[in-house]
Amino acid sequence: MLYPIATLGSDTLNAVRALEKEIGSPVVALAALDTDTATLPKEDLRKLQVLENELGIVLVAVRSN
Template sequence: MLYPLASLEADKLNAIQQLENDLGRPVVALASVEAQTAELPKDQLKQLQDLEAELDVVLVAVQPN
């Protein structure tokens, strides 16, 4: 299972913004995505981690459907 940022309709966004105001801090909305992560050999994992560091992002290898 992966959790990217959720796409929200205006009413849901408004509800979250109200909660942020009530809490006094930001709230991040995530959506679930069915995905099976791939197990990578050490050399491929290092490639992925090196690119993560270069791009300053999180990368996840997944099994193809």
């Protein structure tokens, strides 16, 4: 299971913003994505990690359906 940033409709976004104001803290909305990570050969994993470092982001390889 992965949890990317959720896409929010206006009502949902307003509810999250109201909660942020009430608790005085930013809130990040995530959505559940039912998938499994891919098992990569060592060389492919190294390539993924190199690109992560270059871009300053986290990359996750997932199994294709």
